[in-house]
Amino acid sequence: MESAIPGPAEVTPVLIVADDETTLLASLIDAAPDLAVAGVVGSSGWAINAARTAGVKVVLVCLGEPAALEVISRLLAELPGVPILVVSAAIDEFRQTAEAAGAAYLERPFNRDQLLSGLRLTKAASAVAVAQVDSRAGESAIVPGHPATLTVVLGAKGGVGKTTTAIALANSFDVLASGRVALVDLDLQFGDVATMLGLSPLRSISDICDLVADQGEIAATAVETMMAEYHGIGVVCAPSTPDQAIRITGAQVSALLAAIRPHFDHIVVDGSTHLSETLMRAIDMADQILLVTDLAPGSVQGAGICEAILTRCDVPAERIGLVLNRVDDQSPVDVSAALGSIASSVVAVLPRRDAQARAATAATAPINFIDPQSDLSAEYSRLARAIAEGTPLRSPQVAIREQEHASAP
Numbered sequence: 001m002e003s004a005i006p007g008p009a010e011v012t013p014v015l016i017v018a019d020d021e022t023t024l025l026a027s028l029i030d031a032a033p034d035l036a037v038a039g040v041v042g043s044s045g046w047a048i049n050a051a052r053t054a055g056v057k058v059v060l061v062c063l064g065e066p067a068a069l070e071v072i073s074r075l076l077a078e079l080p081g082v083p084i085l086v087v088s089a090a091i092d093e094f095r096q097t098a099e100a101a102g103a104a105y106l107e108r109p110f111n112r113d114q115l116l117s118g119l120r121l122t123k124a125a126s127a128v129a130v131a132q133v134d135s136r137a138g139e140s141a142i143v144p145g146h147p148a149t150l151t152v153v154l155g156a157k158g159g160v161g162k163t164t165t166a167i168a169l170a171n172s173f174d175v176l177a178s179g180r181v182a183l184v185d186l187d188l189q190f191g192d193v194a195t196m197l198g199l200s201p202l203r204s205i206s207d208i209c210d211l212v213a214d215q216g217e218i219a220a221t222a223v224e225t226m227m228a229e230y231h232g233i234g235v236v237c238a239p240s241t242p243d244q245a246i247r248i249t250g251a252q253v254s255a256l257l258a259a260i261r262p263h264f265d266h267i268v269v270d271g272s273t274h275l276s277e278t279l280m281r282a283i284d285m286a287d288q289i290l291l292v293t294d295l296a297p298g299s300v301q302g303a304g305i306c307e308a309i310l311t312r313c314d315v316p317a318e319r320i321g322l323v324l325n326r327v328d329d330q331s332p333v334d335v336s337a338a339l340g341s342i343a344s345s346v347v348a349v350l351p352r353r354d355a356q357a358r359a360a361t362a363a364t365a366p367i368n369f370i371d372p373q374s375d376l377s378a379e380y381s382r383l384a385r386a387i388a389e390g391t392p393l394r395s396p397q398v399a400i401r402e403q404e405h406a407s408a409p
Contacts, residue, residue: 156302179265191238198364321347
């Protein structure tokens with residue numbers, strides 16, 4: 001009599017909705033032979049999208065009370081019967097509310113076995129509901145519309161505020177509520193968007209590009225499951241180590257941007273300080289290139305060289321805009337004299353606000369998130385609105401400063 005050989009265990013995809021402890025939770029789940037992390041998100045909107053598109057069988061919610069209840073209610077409204085396990089401290093009223101809404105509950109503190117058992121029991125108890133989710137798994141949560149605006153932010157020299165500007169611009173698009181926003185860190189070897197936003201991503205652009213290498217293309221939904229999320233902004237993070245950047249090709253970057261562009265309204269790319277092939281692919285696809293510089297002679301010289309290289313690469317001059325950063329508003333600036341032979345139009349003049357910058361660094365937040373009413377934040381908002389509306393980008397402050405300088409004795 002032949003003995004039966006058991007087949008491989010069915011793997012249950014688990015979606016984690018959490019704002020911290022994501023690395024620990026993911027490692028515990030991935031260590032189980034029958035469970036696998038399908039994605040990590042931080043809000044209800046992203047949870048709905050990921051649950052639909054990644055074949056998720058269980059959702060693990062590890063958020064505070066108000067946020068957790070919002071995720072539960074929105075998930076069950078959009079995906080009736082989806083199995084949800086909520087992890088939280090012992091608060092009887094919250095537990096009763098969560099369970100009444102249809103979610104299972106695991107009390108903190110817990111150990112690995114309790115977490116894995118809770119996920120398995122939640123799935124088993126909701127077998128009928130899971131079938132309802134599966135029937136919608138092929139649907140796209142996003143309806144492709146017009147292609148996103150694509151803005152590449154460059155800095156010819158480190159320290160001029162390139163990444164700060166890219167993050168603040170993405171945040172301004174999000175605050176304007178003009179659609180879905182993505183932020184892509186293309187400073188592949190030394191990008192620090194994730195660090196500046198306090199993110200601990202499980203996946204990076206190198207993981208996304210590995211899929212492109214395997215498949216020749218990539219679906220937008222696959223990219224989104226590998227994005228980090230910051231207050232509704234989808235973030236494609238740079239590789240965690242510089243050696244991972246070597247594998248990434250220009251063709252892979254083009255495929256990534258082409259995949260997500262129809263599904264977002266605004267994409268901001270934080271470029272590197274050197275014009276590599278991968279960055280040039282993004283520049284070729286961009287609607288607008290923002291060249292950030294301060295008024296230090298070395299920075300201005302670097303911006304001029306970068307502008308000249310872009311021109312030689314047949315990038316249309318009208319797509320290049322100059323962003324003047326950390327401008328001292330206590331004294332008029334002769335913009336023409338300061339910029340010398342740089343031909344690009346000045347599209348934004350960002351006043352120097354050191355206290356706001358320090359507070360943003362301490363809070364790991366966009367600089368315009370700290371003080372939304374400041375003149376610096378207002379200038380970011382004006383620039384984002386102009387890009388979103390397709391209106392001329394030239395900064396009105398430039399004309400004012402030039403007039404002040406011309407009238408000075």
